[in-house]
Amino acid sequence: MKTIEWIGDVDGHLRLLDQTALPEKTEFLDCRTPEDVFGAIRRLSVRGAPAIGVSAAYGLLLGLKDVADTSREEFDAAFDKVSTYLAESRPTAVNLFWAIARMRDVVAESNDMSSSDLRQRLLEEAREIEAEDREMCNAMGRFGAELIPEGAGVLTHCNTGMLATAGTGTAFAVLLAAHQAGKNIHVYADETRPLLQGARLTAWELLQSNIPGTLITDSMAGWVMKEGKIQAVITGSDRIAANGDAANKIGTYSVALLAKAHNIPFYIAAPSSTFDLSLPTGESIPIEERDPAEIGHGFGRQTAPKEINMYNPAFDVTPAEYITALITEKGVIQPVTTENVAKVVAG
Structure with missing residues (x-):
C-alpha cells in the first residue's frame, strides 16, 4: 500500500492515504490543487517530516x-x-523546507528551459525526492x-513508519529491520497524546508488519521501564540542530528523561534532510502550537471544561546530552556532538 503516490504524468495529481481515518477506515485523498x-x-492527513517533504514537492506541481x-x-x-504558500503549512518539520528548496534550485538552474519542459523536470525531481526517501x-x-539487542523490548513514541515517509520509515524502519533479522524484539508503543498517533497509526503498522507489540499510555512509559521490559528507546525527529538537539512529537523529551533515569539507550532515527545545520542548538527550532480543542475536545467528545486554559505545543526538543546516538542513512552519530554531526551529515 502506497501512502503517497503521484498519479499520471506531469498533469496528474497526488494521492495520499488519509491518516486521520485510520485505523477504522482506509481512505485516500486525491489532491489536485496546492x-x-x-x-x-x-x-495531519499526511504527517511525518519526510512524508510532508515529499508531498510538498508534488504539491508544487499542482500549482503550475x-x-x-x-x-x-x-x-x-x-x-x-x-512555494511560499506551501512552506507555511507547518513550521517545525524541516523536510518541508528542504524539499521546497530542492525544487527551487531546479528552477534557478534551468533558465534556458521553457515552462513546459521545466514542469517535466520538476516532476522528475519530485520523483527523485520520493525515491531517495525510500532508499534512506x-x-x-x-x-x-x-x-537493537536480541530479544529487546523497544519503546517508541508517535509514528515513524510507512505513514510518515515514502518508504518503511525512520525509527520504524529500524524496528522492522531488527524484526526481519530475527532479533525477536517486542515493541511498546506510546499512545502519543493528544492525537494518538501511536495508538491509531503505529499500532496499525505493527500489525501490518507482524511485529509483536503492546500499546501503552504515555504515562505508563516510566513504570514499564522500571519493570525491566524496555532495553532500548527509539523515536524519529522533525528537525535536528547542528549540535544534535532534536525536535519531535510532544512527549519525546519526557521519554528521553525517563530513559536516562533508567540507564536505557535512547536513539533517534532521521535522514540527513531532517538536520538543520543553520541552527546551532535546538533553542532556535520553531515549535508549532496547535488548536487547544485537540486537548479539550478530541475526537468529537468534550473531555475538559470549556473555560479552562489549555496549552497545546505539538513538539518538544530533546537535548543532545540525552541522545545515545542519531541514526541516519549515512551512518550512526555517536556520541552526539556538533563535530560528529557535521562529520556524518555534511561529510
Whole structure:
C-alpha cells in the first residue's frame, strides 16, 4: 500500500492515504490543487517530516498547471507564490523546507528551459525526492538494527513508519529491520497524546508488519521501564540542530528523561534532510502550537471544561546530552556532538 503516490504524468495529481481515518477506515485523498495539499498537511492527513517533504514537492506541481505554456517570468512568479504558500503549512518539520528548496534550485538552474519542459523536470525531481526517501529509510533500518539487542523490548513514541515517509520509515524502519533479522524484539508503543498517533497509526503498522507489540499510555512509559521490559528507546525527529538537539512529537523529551533515569539507550532515527545545520542548538527550532480543542475536545467528545486554559505545543526538543546516538542513512552519530554531526551529515 502506497501512502503517497503521484498519479499520471506531469498533469496528474497526488494521492495520499488519509491518516486521520485510520485505523477504522482506509481512505485516500486525491489532491489536485496546492490548497488540497496544504489542507492535508495542516489537518495531519499526511504527517511525518519526510512524508510532508515529499508531498510538498508534488504539491508544487499542482500549482503550475495553469502556467504550462506561459513565459518563464509568469512561470517563475507562479512557482514563487505556490512555494511560499506551501512552506507555511507547518513550521517545525524541516523536510518541508528542504524539499521546497530542492525544487527551487531546479528552477534557478534551468533558465534556458521553457515552462513546459521545466514542469517535466520538476516532476522528475519530485520523483527523485520520493525515491531517495525510500532508499534512506532502508539504510537507516540497516544501521539501526545493529544497535537493537536480541530479544529487546523497544519503546517508541508517535509514528515513524510507512505513514510518515515514502518508504518503511525512520525509527520504524529500524524496528522492522531488527524484526526481519530475527532479533525477536517486542515493541511498546506510546499512545502519543493528544492525537494518538501511536495508538491509531503505529499500532496499525505493527500489525501490518507482524511485529509483536503492546500499546501503552504515555504515562505508563516510566513504570514499564522500571519493570525491566524496555532495553532500548527509539523515536524519529522533525528537525535536528547542528549540535544534535532534536525536535519531535510532544512527549519525546519526557521519554528521553525517563530513559536516562533508567540507564536505557535512547536513539533517534532521521535522514540527513531532517538536520538543520543553520541552527546551532535546538533553542532556535520553531515549535508549532496547535488548536487547544485537540486537548479539550478530541475526537468529537468534550473531555475538559470549556473555560479552562489549555496549552497545546505539538513538539518538544530533546537535548543532545540525552541522545545515545542519531541514526541516519549515512551512518550512526555517536556520541552526539556538533563535530560528529557535521562529520556524518555534511561529510
